[in-house]
Amino acid sequence: MVEDSEGDALLILRALRNAGFTVRHRRVETATDMRASLGSGSWDVVLCDFNLPHFNAHDALDELHASGLDLPFIVVSGTIGDETAIALMRNGAHDYLMKDNLARLGPAVQRELGEARLRAERRRALDDLRESEATLREATVALSAANQRLRQLSGRILETQESERRELARELHDQIGQALTAVKLELQGMTPHLEEGPAVMRLASAIHITEEALAQVRSLSLNLRPPQLDYMGLEASLRWHAERLSERARLGLTFSSDLSGCCIDDARRAIVCFRLMQEALTNVVRHADARTVHIDVTTREGGLVLLIEDDGCGFDVEAARRRMLEGASVGLLGMEERAGLLGGSVRFDSTPGQGTRVCVTLPCFEDHGLK
Incomplete structure (x- = not known):
């Protein structure tokens, strides 16, 4: 007072x-x-x-x-x-x-x-809010750093996988493929020296088995590392793989593409795009029970857009995501992570009985490389 x-x-x-x-x-x-x-x-x-x-x-x-x-x-x-x-x-x-x-x-x-x-209560509430915001900012920074490290680690893992794929594809082609080719030639060289009979039939069967094994080795080698990416470019490689797989799976295919104005000369970016289409088409063949598939590759707003649509059985996207979170399925997550490494995204639209639509978006760069 x-x-x-x-x-x-x-x-x-x-x-x-x-x-x-x-x-x-x-x-x-x-x-x-x-x-x-x-x-x-x-x-x-x-x-x-x-x-x-x-x-x-x-x-x-x-x-x-x-x-x-x-x-x-x-x-x-x-x-x-x-x-x-x-x-x-x-x-x-x-x-x-x-x-x-x-x-x-x-x-x-x-x-x-x-x-x-x-x-006083407002001040305490504001202090608590500021403290919570500071904690949230710290957690956000830590989470961002952790995500960055995770992306870097995932990128190194994928690069290691691609390197191992290239090496394995080379070994399959140069060693096992050549060995099988030599076996086939030896077997074929024996044919004129045998008389007609069971021995000739067994020899013909052995030649056939060798040819099938050789075809499988070539197919494995191509799937592991398609050489088309190195000398044909991304657009032609996507078309080649889609036509090859649809023919083997007896799928009706429509393929359209226009990548003018979008530079995908970077090898890492091209292989990511190729693998994403490869994974999507493999899912169509294995799970969709589809008759036709439509693929469209184009550019939109400075990015590459890869669209794969099928008329198959479709699936429940949210249920698949729940299984993914439980560790029961990693297919969707793998595609999303692969696209995310390049700042891209993958969107899945599907309803049971109404087919599936997969939309991949990847950024394009005019400087012919990543920075």
Whole structure:
């Protein structure tokens, strides 16, 4: 209480007690005493006379603001004009009343204490919010870094897989393929020296088995690393693989493409696109029970768009995603991760009994390479 009159102070305390308050107070008359009291106690409200011999309400407000405390500041004065009262309110006072109307003091204090509690709760809520936002920002940064590391690791894994595929394809072609070719030639060379009979039939069967094995080795080699990507380019390689697979699976195929204006010279980008179409077509052959498949490769808004549609049995995309999260199926996830490595995406649209539509989007770059 900032008050120089002990009698007025007693009247103010009586009004508070009559209003139901239990009062613990300290009366001060100077800025020094007020500063010391604010720093040494826990207070609920400041009641201040307007004008004291060595102090006034304006200076008292300044002391309260300097302390950093958010306490209700109520001016209780014997004489105060409206303009002065308005100036005090603008400077931060919460209310003012006249000493000849102390009946208003209890309700005013009760109201301002409630407002102070609300302000304190808002500050705590804001502090909690800021803390949560800071934690969220830290978690977001950590998650982004983890995702970046995961993408880098996934990229290295895929690059290692492609390197191993190339090596295995080369070994199949150069070693096993050549060995089978030599066996076939040896068997064929024996044919003129045998007379007609069971031996010739067994030899013919052996030649046939060798030819089938040789065809399988060539097919495996092509699937592991299609050489067309190296000397035909992406567009022709996609068409070649689609026609080859549809012919073997007896699928009706329509293939359209236009990659003008989209640079896919980067080998990594081309192999990702090829593998995505390869995976999608393999799923059609294995699971769709389709009669026809339509493939469209084009550019749109600076990106490559690969569309694969079939008229097969379709599937429940959300159910497949749930199985994927449970670890029962990784096909969709593998395609999405492969596209995501290049900043692309894969969208699956399908309904049981109504076919499937797979849309792959990959960014194109005019600088002929990744940065």
